[in-house]
Amino acid sequence: MPEPPPIQQLSADEIAEIEHEAAAYPTRQPLGLEALRIVQQYRGWVSDGALQALAHYLKVPVAELDSLATYYQLIFRQPVGREVMLLCNSASCWVMGCSRVQKHIRQQLNIGPGETTADGIFTLLETPCLGDCDKAPVMMVGTEMHRQLDSEKIDALIRALRERHHSED
Amino acid sequence: MATITIDHRPYEVDDGQNLLSACLSLKINLPYFCWHPAMGSVGACRQCAVVHFKSAEDTRGRLVMACMTPVNHGDLYSINAPEAQVFRAGIIENLMTNHPHDCPVCEEGGECHLQDMTLMTAHTQRRFEGLKRTHKNQYLGPFINHEMNRCITCYRCVRFYQDYAGGTDLHAFGRNHQIYFGRQENGQLKNGFSGNLTEVCPTGVFTDKTFSRRFVRKWDLQTAPSVCEHCGVGCNTAPGARDDGKGDPRKLRRVVNLYHRDINGYFLCDRGRFGYEYTNSPQRLYQPLSATSEPLICTTANGEEKIQQPLAPGDAIACFADLVDEALHNKRRLIGVGSPRTSLENNFALQTLVGRENFYAGVSAREMALLKLSDQILQDPQLYSPTTPEIEQADAVVILGEDISNSAPRIALAVRQAARQVQRQRADALHIPQWQDASVRELESGSTPIFIASVEQTDLDDIATDVLHTAPQAIVEFTKQLTAQLHVASTPEDKPGTLEKVAAALRAAKNPLIVCGTGLLSQPLLAAAAQLAQTVACQHSSKRCALYLAFPDTNSVGLVQVSSATRNLDSLSQLLDNSDIPTTLIALETDFYRQMHTSAADKLLADVQLIHLDLLHNATARRADLVFPAAATPESEGTLINSAGLAQRHYCVYEGSGYIQESWRWLANVAAACAARAGGVEKIPQLGEIARWEHVTQLSDALAHAYPPLAPLAELGPEWNALLDGERVARQPHRYSGRTALYAETAVAEQPPPRDSDAPMNFSMEGIPFAGRDPLQTHNWAPGWNSNQAVHKFLTQVTGEIQGGSSGLYLQREPETFETFETFETFDHTASPGEAQAESDTFVPVPLQRLFGSGELSNAAEAIASVLREPVAQFHIDDAQRLQLNSGDYVRFRGFAGKFQVTVGDAAAPGCIGFITGYTSPLPTGTLPAGDIERVTSNTPGGSG
Ligand code: SF4
Ligand code: SF4
């Protein structure tokens, strides 16, 4: 029996962007990761439904795509907040006090790694080395790098991000 | 050969291999996880570390992974160097930080490779005190348990499931500390070889769910060598049985692989592994039954079915003997119906009792003709049936009509390996050893040309370079054209079509392979395949060509050897139609209602007295006058001949419950009863030796004399009274528990174990306990090796032959070139699918095979039965549109019993309607006019045929 078609569909924009990427590869086989990134860009995260829709579109087994998705830390298989804070916990940052930073974030936002604030703004994740060891401890939020973190810097960052999102709403 | 030194001792080893397999071939213990004999090395687990010294002066050396190190002449290694030992113990200790240490409740316990390796590295103290990571488990269907916490991340499961077996629904998820092996969501594993995960996984993540229901430890199972009874491939199995001491008749607990290099190697298919449960089915017969004329209250019998009551075995034998007596006095005729799903010995006993002229094969004329034709083809000296390793090396494969993934599954797994032959050749050219699995798989190379012609999509389509989904007749045409194309000298340079491409591939191949079989019920197809193979042979430098023909049943080839082409179920029907001599039909393990249409079977059985010897209370048993409970394959000893013509003996693993005994023994009992009445065996010479037979090997010897092709049977396996060093072979391991306690509930005295009068084996722990000392011993165990990985101790070398040689002997077929093909006469003159042409608005019925569904016995296995679908009729999408049918609709066919669920596929053959064999009695014959298809409104209650 042919598999029933997926309930969710990819949008025309998503498809267009995936096909644009596809043109850059000699075969379609390595397309999965880029396609996941594109879907996530449009939807914030990759739900089971989106995963199935993508697997159906790319004609790859859904398990293969999920294997890829769960391997890459920056592909989110659960909903995340609007700001994802990637706090480095590799050796240099650990030496320079990333646990202190993490503790402070918990005090301010009441979230630990893998959790999202109730207002849906912040998600905290741990990440391996961000390549800025001489400025440890570091954290990446969006495309911005925040270096030599201490409590004041974190407070200021949280305040700024929160204001931005509240004014947007 | 290379000489290497390990811990100051020199060893001769085959070069080209890696150090780990060299050590294991030398029977030197070295721990490992990720390496697998059939799948090679990836160097992932770091468990096989040893020290490699640059020269005799080098005293420090460096750690290397044995599985990734090619052996070279003069190499110096140390396994026992302290650095290596400490490193290996450290690896285990790390792995164990996350392992739950739940051996007492783990079903792998006692045969766990992780336990063995932990002990071997002497990591016996746990120092880790932290939290262990935990996972949620998945529901993986009725066959396999999942307990992910036990995983040690060796990746063997996905390497087997994806890389080796082509499965797509088992993957590794996540990363680092949280790697998870499972499906994307809960659900049954779809690959037909999923059961091998239970043997491939070195821990208790994947275990056999059917075994779980009545679990015992490996050391509490008794085993003996057996042969899978679920298709014609003849894989070797080691069934494990145990009596619970409380009277539960269901003794067989599981089936695991028994290594045979030339057939199954390390793997079985899921029908073979899980099909055993039929022996424990509620339908199982345990005592003789006789039909009674007295009306019974509360009977469930209906229609032609008889009301039956249990009968004491002695009385049942006496009743049977009365009928034989009448026959001996010419007052009645005895007719025997033999079976392709039971041993030659059982068939031979029946044949001897009724006489050759009264022995009919329990298959239709159409099937008999196909079997005879296939057998004749395989006599051709230019053609040979390849072994599994030979199939894996094929570099051009043409599969014609036969859906081997479902009809000869283990062969399909071998063909899947052939898909990589071109890649392996490329590796050879680049001097990359074959066991460097990851490197070889990464190589860019073309794929092995594999062409598949079939009536529907098959599980091998993903490795095919070309597929053709079409009607049987078109496959025959294609095959003939391909043969013609081979005679054309050259291939057109530009744009060769499929035909030209396949012909060119066959011509260029070093190891060409043609695969066909009886699955499509087409004699023209078989003949065309044979002619193609002959043509390939003529053009090949060796003047030979491999042709694998898949036969439907475990002993189809055996039955053919002892049966006449003209004595089959159709000719039997004719015979009975035209005579009124009182007749007793003795049906040996044959269900007429599976082999014939209901109406035809009813008619056949209408005026005869029926004696039925069988395993299950099936439709035929329900209308028999006398029923005898027969021993199943693992409950008896006998000889089966597989599709390749290899005669193999299966041995009795355990004594059947109740009054179960081998069919031939019932027949011998009857003959003995007649002899006693007549005043001696010599008084009834018509019955021959049968009354004297006490050991199955006497029947094998008699068969060897009676039929020249079966001559090897005289040499096959030990005589019942043979001894090795004065000993018999123990079926139970020496740690088998409860010998004195098992039956203490009912009697304190210890019962003597049953005697085996067919093989030199004991139903106890007395005797030869180790595999390797005797081929009859299958308890796969060696000191330090409780898991199935112990098998390397009994092989001449890793992936080599079992010590003492692979079991089985090939038939002695008269070499005879297959020349002309005249259709073997069939009594049913309607066209068989390969001959029928669909005219406008008629359809050709075509048989489809299913791993679960087409096996007679396995369909009665509990777990398999739970996943069977209702009978389907499969249409091509265009045909369905024309008939306005959708997937999920129900249809009936005029003149053919049962209703069918419609499935629509774009890969189904146009103009055909596919029916799954095994669900229904045989296919509708001839063509089906569209007008005969009736749609059934959804809530019509539907009996299936
Ligand atoms: S599930 Fe078993 S086979 Fe798979 S990685 Fe884990 S331990 Fe290895
Ligand atoms: S391939 Fe055939 S013989 Fe082998 S395990 Fe499967 S059903 Fe049994």
Ligand code: FES
């Ligand atoms: S067996 Fe050698 S690294 Fe795993």
